[in-house]
Amino acid sequence: MPSERTITTITLPVAFVSQLTLAEDIASTLNCIAHWLPKIIPAERASICLDAGDEENLEIYVLSGNEAIPVDTKVPIKNSMVGRVFSQKKIEIALALEEMTENDCQMLSANGLKTCMDAPLNKGSSCFGTINIAHSQKDIYGENEAILLQCLANWVANHLFTHYQLDIQKTLAATDSLTGVYNRRTAFNTGQRLMEQWQSSQKDFALLVMDIDHFKEVNDQHGHDAGDHALCEFTRIINTAVRDSDEFARVGGEEFMVIMNGADHAASNDMAKRLQNAISTLEINYKQQSFSFTMSIGITHPKNEDKHFDDVFCRADKALYQSKNAGRNCATTL
Numbered sequence: 246m247p248s249e250r251t252i253t254t255i256t257l258p259v260a261f262v263s264q265l266t267l268a269e270d271i272a273s274t275l276n277c278i279a280h281w282l283p284k285i286i287p288a289e290r291a292s293i294c295l296d297a298g299d300e301e302n303l304e305i306y307v308l309s310g311n312e313a314i315p316v317d318t319k320v321p322i323k324n325s326m327v328g329r330v331f332s333q334k335k336i337e338i339a340l341a342l343e344e345m346t347e348n349d350c351q352m353l354s355a356n357g358l359k360t361c362m363d364a365p366l367n368k369g370s371s372c373f374g375t376i377n378i379a380h381s382q383k384d385i386y387g388e389n390e391a392i393l394l395q396c397l398a399n400w401v402a403n404h405l406f407t408h409y410q411l412d413i414q415k416t417l418a419a420t421d422s423l424t425g426v427y428n429r430r431t432a433f434n435t436g437q438r439l440m441e442q443w444q445s446s447q448k449d450f451a452l453l454v455m456d457i458d459h460f461k462e463v464n465d466q467h468g469h470d471a472g473d474h475a476l477c478e479f480t481r482i483i484n485t486a487v488r489d490s491d492e493f494a495r496v497g498g499e500e501f502m503v504i505m506n507g508a509d510h511a512a513s514n515d516m517a518k519r520l521q522n523a524i525s526t527l528e529i530n531y532k533q534q535s536f537s538f539t540m541s542i543g544i545t546h547p548k549n550e551d552k553h554f555d556d557v558f559c560r561a562d563k564a565l566y567q568s569k570n571a572g573r574n575c576a577t578t579l
Contacts, residue, residue: 428495449546450506454502471531471532543565
């Protein structure tokens, strides 16, 4: 049971402070906190949730111990205790999880946990996440544990926020602002790395460059907002069709590219057919407007005369325009 006297000082393990100071990114910072938290405050489960960026959910980024709510789970801000702590920016203790109606509390209770405590990660007037602990013993958390957890949350929030903002900036720099897929620079960096691997080991890769046919007509007939919506829907469909190991990027405008690491000619041709079949079934619905479109594809693989990835891309782009000149809605390999 927690002591009755309110604490005025806290003590942290030197190893924890040292490891946290040496953390170089958000992943290592989160792992450090999740690892040490149960050693500082009694807990059979420790997790950290961060703002998922959609204004509706928090996401569990790391945990240790009981896996009642797994990593990568999105927890709705509404109807959850952790969401209430996030919104109100105040620490909260649940002394009897089985009596709580919130979704996250019910999940913890169903996995044998009896009590939990969530503290906000506040930076200035903003909250960007929560630190969460839970235990199978009732009444293990009280005022002292709450003070300790909130002080710890306030302290580590500065470390987390710095890395969190850096990760956001890196993501923004690497992705297309409209569709959320990788941008041209990121894809070209990947392509150049694969090109260098091919030059040293002859490990093949394929490049598919795609362009939506007659996209100007979409903008002219339905408006640029509808065109933007169409690009996002196009991106969603392509993302479901490519392999996990492929890199999908927006080159610019209505032109996109897929880099297939380790793909031979048969695999790249099969992928082109798969992508065109997927797009052929796509119907765009936007503000009572309905339309569809096709796409043309240029395919290529690295060749001995290629010096840089730019050479591969230029050949794929040339193949793309051959597809355009051949009547569109087809794929050409060079």
